[in-house]
Amino acid sequence: MTIITTTREIRLASRPVGEPAPDDFTLATVELPALADGQVLVRNTWISVDPYMRGRMDDVESYIPPFRLGAALDGGAVGEVVASKSDAVPVGATVAHFLGWREHAVVDASAVTVVDTTIAPASAYLGVLGTPGLTAYVSLTEIAPVRPGDVVFVSAAAGAVGSVAGQIAKRLGASRVIGSAGGPVKGKKLLDDFGFDAALDYKAGAVAEQLASAAPEGIDVYVDHVGGDHLAAAIGAMRVGGRIALVGAISQYNATEPVPGPNLYPAAVKQLSLRGMVVSSYLDRFPEYVERAAGWLADGHLRTEETVFDGLESAPEAFFGVLSGANTGKMLVRLDAR
Numbered sequence: 001m002t003i004i005t006t007t008r009e010i011r012l013a014s015r016p017v018g019e020p021a022p023d024d025f026t027l028a029t030v031e032l033p034a035l036a037d038g039q040v041l042v043r044n045t046w047i048s049v050d051p052y053m054r055g056r057m058d059d060v061e062s063y064i065p066p067f068r069l070g071a072a073l074d075g076g077a078v079g080e081v082v083a084s085k086s087d088a089v090p091v092g093a094t095v096a097h098f099l100g101w102r103e104h105a106v107v108d109a110s111a112v113t114v115v116d117t118t119i120a121p122a123s124a125y126l127g128v129l130g131t132p133g134l135t136a137y138v139s140l141t142e143i144a145p146v147r148p149g150d151v152v153f154v155s156a157a158a159g160a161v162g163s164v165a166g167q168i169a170k171r172l173g174a175s176r177v178i179g180s181a182g183g184p185v186k187g188k189k190l191l192d193d194f195g196f197d198a199a200l201d202y203k204a205g206a207v208a209e210q211l212a213s214a215a216p217e218g219i220d221v222y223v224d225h226v227g228g229d230h231l232a233a234a235i236g237a238m239r240v241g242g243r244i245a246l247v248g249a250i251s252q253y254n255a256t257e258p259v260p261g262p263n264l265y266p267a268a269v270k271q272l273s274l275r276g277m278v279v280s281s282y283l284d285r286f287p288e289y290v291e292r293a294a295g296w297l298a299d300g301h302l303r304t305e306e307t308v309f310d311g312l313e314s315a316p317e318a319f320f321g322v323l324s325g326a327n328t329g330k331m332l333v334r335l336d337a338r
Contacts (some may be wrong), residue, residue: 009072009102041083047100048076049319054253074305127330136165145241148173158186160330208233232262250295305329
């Protein structure tokens with residue numbers, strides 16, 4: 001058996017101003033530390049790139065620490081255990097953990113989750129059975145709960161969270177689900193593959209006008225991944241007592257100055273509920289969610305898609321793509337076997 005002593009990782013070389021650029025990242029080869037008792041060595045096979053990572057590139061205080069300059073980035077990853085000093089996690093197990101952006105990771109066994117690849121491929125645990133799926137589920141069952149007969153609007157609906165959210169809304173009894181995405185190709189996919197009832201193309205015209213046409217009697221629930229004009233349009237279309245899950249604001253992530261926000265007075269008049277969602281506060285819901293989602297996957301009621309880049313070197317390009325909306329479904333990087 002080959003003994004692995006070095007690995008490659010992507011580091012943050014500089015903090016971007018506005019849109020990230022290739023020069024903000026660097027590829028480095030590093031020595032792996034020796035395994036201590038209770039640790040495992042994981043050969044990463046899939047790593048995740050996600051929009052929230054843009055905020056971690058800035059040196060600001062938030063719900064999650066910023067990336068450190070000159071150090072490897074991190075994020076969701078799935079891989080195979082190739083060495084173990086833990087009785088709980090044997091060699092050969094497939095595990096999910098949070099030391100992505102590198103080809104190998106030395107991880108405490110307590111910080112990995114052994115995943116079941118008999119119910120779904122390993123990559124699914126970074127998407128539909130990972131935090132994106134959990135985000136969609138909790139958003140629609142707790143943050144902005146869907147009630148039977150509701151009209152639901154989802155922005156960035158062709159993305160990792162949005163594509164799952166629309167389908168879960170249907171499973172929870174929504175009478176009509178509307179999604180926004182960029183371009184007719186993604187819009188067609190929302191209708192044909194993900195089961196949305198209507199698709200808005202935010203590149204083709206004002207979101208508020210399109211939403212008014214798609215939901216002339218208003219909406220009850222909005223899952224927001226965009227902010228800006230989408231959030232303003234949703235507030236305008238909300239019926240009394242509507243609920244909004246504030247999951248993300250991708251329209252603002254690269255902004256270099258304050259971005260104008262919506263007028264929130266109608267939210268008061270309509271007695272709306274706007275509640276933020278940070279998935280790390282709901283990780284205890286994973287067993288409940290995975291059990292339900294695995295059943296939906298098995299019976300065909302939940303469909304997913306992945307956009308895949310190959311090789312660790314492509315991780316920055318994949319990251320740029322997820323920020324610009326180049327992905328359909330979950331954006332992933334598949335690592336070469338080494």
